[in-house]
Amino acid sequence: MSEATSTGYPEENYLTQGSTLKSWLLTTDHKRIGVLYLLTISVFFLLGGLFAAGIRLELATPQGDLVQPETYNRMFTMHGILMIFFFLIPSIPATLGNFLIPLQIGAKDVAFPRLNLASWYIFVIGGCFTLWALVSGGVDTGWTFYTPFSTLFSNSHVLPAALGVFITGFSSILTGLNFIVTIHRMRAPGLTWFKLPLFIWSHYATSLIQVLGTPVVAITIVLVAFERVFHLGIFDPSVGGDPVLFQHLFWFYSHPAVYIMILPGMGVISEVVATFSRKRIFGYKFMAFAVLAIAVLGFFVWGHHMFVSTQSVYAGTVFSVLTMLVAIPSAVKVFNWTATMYNGAVSWDTPMLYAIGFIGLFTIGGLTGVMLGTMGIDIHVHDTYFVVAHFHYVMVGGAIMAFLAGIHYWWPKIAGKTYPVFWSKLAALIVFIGFNLTFFPQFLLGYMGMPRRYHAYPEEFQVLNVLSSAGATVLGVGYLLPVIYLTYSFFFGARCAQNPWGAVGLEWETTSPPPTLNFDEIPTVTGEVYDYSPKKEAQVV
Amino acid sequence: MSSSHAHAPGLAHHFDSYEQQRQSASLGMWLFVAQEIMFFGGLFTAYLIYRLMNPVVFAVASSELEIKWGALNTGVLILSSLTMALAVRMAQLGKRKAIVGFLCLTLLLGLTFVGVKAIEYTNKWHHHLVPGEHFSFHLSPTEIGALQSHGIDVSDPAQAYYVQSRAEMFFSLYFAMTGLHALHMLIGIGLILYILRPAWKGRFNLDNHNFVEGFGLYWHFVDIVWIFLFPLLYLLGRHLPHA
Numbered sequence: 001m002s003e004a005t006s007t008g009y010p011e012e013n014y015l016t017q018g019s020t021l022k023s024w025l026l027t028t029d030h031k032r033i034g035v036l037y038l039l040t041i042s043v044f045f046l047l048g049g050l051f052a053a054g055i056r057l058e059l060a061t062p063q064g065d066l067v068q069p070e071t072y073n074r075m076f077t078m079h080g081i082l083m084i085f086f087f088l089i090p091s092i093p094a095t096l097g098n099f100l101i102p103l104q105i106g107a108k109d110v111a112f113p114r115l116n117l118a119s120w121y122i123f124v125i126g127g128c129f130t131l132w133a134l135v136s137g138g139v140d141t142g143w144t145f146y147t148p149f150s151t152l153f154s155n156s157h158v159l160p161a162a163l164g165v166f167i168t169g170f171s172s173i174l175t176g177l178n179f180i181v182t183i184h185r186m187r188a189p190g191l192t193w194f195k196l197p198l199f200i201w202s203h204y205a206t207s208l209i210q211v212l213g214t215p216v217v218a219i220t221i222v223l224v225a226f227e228r229v230f231h232l233g234i235f236d237p238s239v240g241g242d243p244v245l246f247q248h249l250f251w252f253y254s255h256p257a258v259y260i261m262i263l264p265g266m267g268v269i270s271e272v273v274a275t276f277s278r279k280r281i282f283g284y285k286f287m288a289f290a291v292l293a294i295a296v297l298g299f300f301v302w303g304h305h306m307f308v309s310t311q312s313v314y315a316g317t318v319f320s321v322l323t324m325l326v327a328i329p330s331a332v333k334v335f336n337w338t339a340t341m342y343n344g345a346v347s348w349d350t351p352m353l354y355a356i357g358f359i360g361l362f363t364i365g366g367l368t369g370v371m372l373g374t375m376g377i378d379i380h381v382h383d384t385y386f387v388v389a390h391f392h393y394v395m396v397g398g399a400i401m402a403f404l405a406g407i408h409y410w411w412p413k414i415a416g417k418t419y420p421v422f423w424s425k426l427a428a429l430i431v432f433i434g435f436n437l438t439f440f441p442q443f444l445l446g447y448m449g450m451p452r453r454y455h456a457y458p459e460e461f462q463v464l465n466v467l468s469s470a471g472a473t474v475l476g477v478g479y480l481l482p483v484i485y486l487t488y489s490f491f492f493g494a495r496c497a498q499n500p501w502g503a504v505g506l507e508w509e510t511t512s513p514p515p516t517l518n519f520d521e522i523p524t525v526t527g528e529v530y531d532y533s534p535k536k537e538a539q540v541v
Numbered sequence: 542m543s544s545s546h547a548h549a550p551g552l553a554h555h556f557d558s559y560e561q562q563r564q565s566a567s568l569g570m571w572l573f574v575a576q577e578i579m580f581f582g583g584l585f586t587a588y589l590i591y592r593l594m595n596p597v598v599f600a601v602a603s604s605e606l607e608i609k610w611g612a613l614n615t616g617v618l619i620l621s622s623l624t625m626a627l628a629v630r631m632a633q634l635g636k637r638k639a640i641v642g643f644l645c646l647t648l649l650l651g652l653t654f655v656g657v658k659a660i661e662y663t664n665k666w667h668h669h670l671v672p673g674e675h676f677s678f679h680l681s682p683t684e685i686g687a688l689q690s691h692g693i694d695v696s697d698p699a700q701a702y703y704v705q706s707r708a709e710m711f712f713s714l715y716f717a718m719t720g721l722h723a724l725h726m727l728i729g730i731g732l733i734l735y736i737l738r739p740a741w742k743g744r745f746n747l748d749n750h751n752f753v754e755g756f757g758l759y760w761h762f763v764d765i766v767w768i769f770l771f772p773l774l775y776l777l778g779r780h781l782p783h784a
Contacts, residue, residue, distance in 0.1 A: 109555040111565040177572045185565040186555075211572055215580035223587070223717070232672060232713040234587055239706040245590060249583050517555075 009416065009495045010511035017516050028113035029516055034099035035414070036120050041087050041095065042483070044127065047134075048082035051075045053476065056438075056469040064456035072455035073140035074156060080143030085165050086127055088399055089172055089257060092264035093179070093210075094123070096406045097203050099414060101179055103507035104197050106188025106525065108517045111181040119174045126168030133161035142453065144254070147235035147246040151227040159225060166221045169214045172260075176210030179203055188506065190525035194288070197505055197529060198281060201288040202267030205295035209256045209263075213299070217253035220246065244309055251302035259298040261395055262362070263291050265402025266333055269355045272405050273337045275503040276352035277344030280530040282336045290329035290336075297326050307378050316375050323373030330366050334359060349501070350421065353428040354405035361397025361435065365390060368443070383453075386446025392439045404431065404482065411486065412500045416513040417493030423485045431478035437471025504531050551749035559748040566751035570758045577725075581766055584721065588714045588773065595707040597691040600778030601684050602711035605670060607661060611775040614657050618764045621650035625760045632753035635746035640753065644740060647760065648733045651726055658723050662716075670712050678708040687781055715774055722770060725763045732756055 014031045017023065024032060054075045058066040067075070098116065102109055110116050133139055139161040141150040150158050183196075183204050224246070226232045233239040235246045274281045281287055303311055303319030311319075337359055346352070368390040372378050381387060411419060441464035446452075450461050457465065499508040510519050549559075556562040592599045628643035662671075669677045680688070685695055688704065695701045736756060739745065745753055 107555065111555075112569060113553075113555065173576050177569055177576070180572055181565050181569045184568055185561055211576050212579050215576045216583045219580050219583035219721075222721075223583075226717065230673060232717065233706070233710055234591075234713060234717075240591070240595065240703075240710050242590070242594075245587060249586070522557075 010513065010515065012515060013416065013511060013513040014516045015416070015513050026117075028109070028117050030098050030102050030110045030113065030116055031414075031514065031516075031518075033116050033120055034095050034097075037090060037094040037098060037123070040120070040124060040127070041090055044082050044086035045479075048079050048087055049476065049479065051079035051082065052472065055079060056472040058455050059457070059465050060469045062457050062459045062462050062465075067455065069455050070140060073142075073453070074138035076453060077139045077142050077156075078134055081130060081139065081161060081165065083395075084143055084257070084261075085168050086123075086130065088261040088395055090123065090175075091261070091399065091403045092268060092406060093203060093206055093260075094119075094171075094175055096268065096403075096410060097179060097206075097264060098175075100410065100507055101182055101200060101203060102186065103413075103510065103514060103518055104200055104505060105183065105186060105191055106506045106519065106523045107182065107186035108519075108522075110178050111186055112178050115174055116178055119171045119178070122174070123168055123171035126164045126166070126171060128164070129160045129167060130164030133157040133159075133164060136160070144250060145221070145224055146250075147224060147227070147243045148237065151224055151235055158228060162221045162225050166218055166225075169218045169221075172210045173214045173218075176207035176214075179207040180211065183207075188523050188525055191506075194285065195525060195529045196288075197267075198270035198284070198287050198291070199264075199267035202263045202270070202291045205291040206260050206263045209260050209295050209298065213253040213256040213260075216249055217257075220249040220253070244306070244311075247306050247309055248302070251305045252299075255302040255305060256295070256298040258391070258394065259294055261399045262402075263294060265358065265362075265399045265406075266291060268402045268406035268409070269337060269358050271503075271505070272351045272355040272409050273340050274530045274532070275409070275501050276349055276355070277341045277346050278532045279340050279344040280528070280532060282339035282342075283332070284529065286332050287336055290332040293329040294326060297322060297329070301326060301373075304373050304378070307375050308382050313375075320373050320375050324370055327366065327370050330362075334363055334366075348425075350419075350424040350428055351405045351409035351501075353425060354401050354408060354431075357428065357432045357435075358398060358401040358405060361393050361401060361432075365393030365395075365398055368393065381446050383451055384446035385442040385450050385452055388452050389439045389442035389446060392442070397435055397439070401431070401435075404428070407482070407486070409501070410507075411489070412496040413507060413512045413514070415486075415490045415493070416495060417489045418496045418500070419485050419489040419493060423481060427478055427481035427485075430474060430481065434471050434474030434476070434478045438468050438475050439471070441465070441468045441471075551744065563751050563754075566755055570755040574758060574762045577762060581718075581721065584714070584718050585769070585773075588718060591707075591710055591714065592773075592777070595710070596778065597688060597693060597781065598704050598707040599711050600781035601680070601687060601704075602678065602708040603774060603777065604684070604779060604781075605665075605668070605678075606715070606775045607664065608775055608779075610657050610661050611771050614654050615767065615771050617650050617654050617657070618767050621647050621654070622761055622764045624650065625757050629750070629754050629757040632740070632745040632750035633747060635743070635750075637740070637743040637745075640740045640745060641737060644733055644737055648730060648737075651730045651733065655723060655726055655730070658719065658726075665712070672709050672713045672716065676705075676709050676712070678705055680704070718770055718774065722763065722766050725766070729756075729760055729763055732759070 014029055017029075024036065027033060027036075054067070055072070058064070058072055058075075064072070098110070136157050138156060139154070139158055140156040141154050141158060145158065145162060150162075183200055187196075223232065223234050227235055233241045235241045235243050237243060270281055270287060301319055301323045303315055304323045307316050307319075368386070372381070372387065372390055408419070408424060411417070445461055445464050445468075448461070450457055496512060498510075498512050500512075506523055506525070509523055552559055552562060556565070624643045624646040628640055628647060631639035631643055665671055669675050669679075680695060688695060693700050693704060695704055733756075736752060740753070
């Protein structure tokens, strides 16, 4: 990262346009809204992380000695709800997506700036309901709210938690809607579809899922709430309702929701890999269509969550095959990132370390997903730690690694400051080691038969559980470090150059941090995307 | 870039032209309708599945719905779609009084729909057809006969429970679906009241009528939902109890 020359730094930028609380809370600037989201989701990540710490602490010993079983149920439920709905789903789209989509397409703002701010408020209101559920004692249904437990039997605070998820869903829907319209209608002159960065493509695919998937879980949650309050009976088998219908409706959203979490991460990785390999992304069009393919296929695989829930073998077979098809576009992504790095001028800056971590961990997460898509294996390891390990490899090893890669890559753009190279590289290393130490043992535990969601376990599982808990501590340190040095950097860091990585892309053609309207003059695009020609290289050095 | 447009009335700062603004608003509204379809879609799926699982009881229960009110409301909504479409047209032409007139007509028709729905709901309440503690589904002799001809004997307590619980399920879904639809009608009515003011002040013209057009799309969508609800809830299998 190169530091700024005395002339490069803009004295007037989006951060200097008012420093009052009001100027932030009433802003319609997509960049400020992105920063608001970043702060909000960081708080939820911290909360969700505390519950994870509680879980790992309890599981350090085989006996259920730290908390009551009921408390444990509430801990893993709150961990899931906070991490999925309040961190992972908004993580990259609402922060980096919000900040960068208008910049990358050469627009002054998103298509609906006020709606964008409204989305943040809806998110915060939803978060308040969830916090209400939390402080009044939590929820014990698991983040999946399975009926009839959630509707008829649970004595915990299902209603405020469900309302929180319902409300937050609309924040997600409106953000997706905003992005789709922005990408369609706000592109700079000359910026055709196949000149768009893959970050834009992946957000387009993500937004489609947000708009078309989220409403289904919203209505499902309404039905759960009605059933709990008015005893409607739609999911109650004693009056002819079908709990499996709940599972169908729930997973119709919640499986595609996994792709809401991972696709934006793939977009980040594509940008980072191209920049730090100094090469055009290998097979650009395949990469663009691959994210769309994952988004579309993602809507037709939900049944793989229900192999043991009375679903017929024939339906299971179809869902199994469709699930394995997702591996094809996912493999295209991984192979093409690797091929981009091949013979590239690879440099090992912090974002690239996270990106390489992502590629490896996502590959493991994805391949174990294929294993789980096979009915024979799935029935064996269903509801075990194997499943837990699998989705943490995708969501933590994938989505969060990509989030951190993106934050480190665009931090100079967001804050206009540099961060310490040594500490950031160390953090990347610690996260990678801590992550694997936490979750690899869980594959083994699951395969040996340790079920998920229990607060006690047989003694022979202790060694692996202690490893996992120790890893969680390391991982916690790895996550805390960036919070500290990035906060320090924001206030006290040295000013950085406009384009410290020597990257191409419209977002780097304006100042860092950008002015409120992003560009002094809206650029006209003539060149290709990821145009890392040797000539450009020479200019950078 | 667009400093020449800086004071163009009704053009937001981040758009370069009215054309871009209008196309953005239009696409945004279509996407909103798409998410609405998925939102209602969950309920429609639930209804269709339970209807397939309990065809006879659902048919008998649906014959309790008052077809005259349902048909009246269908007519009212189709008419309101016409007045709404005319309001949009008048907004495009910038005819201030005509916009307000057609919006008021749409408002009246919308209120009529909600009023009729309230009458229907009240009747259901009086007939103990609202799900909950007071729910009790009384069968007429023809209905008992119709059930019997399909092998359901209500003199058997287990089968009587089956009929009662599935009938309650039908009305749960009826209230959930029509209730969600009525909620959308109420929001639509509120939005008409909100648009009337700028319409009266002459804010809408050829360049700037997105709000009316977008709202029109919403109104038509809510109408179309009813066009599906009416046959599914009121008409399907109506001949069954009388056969």
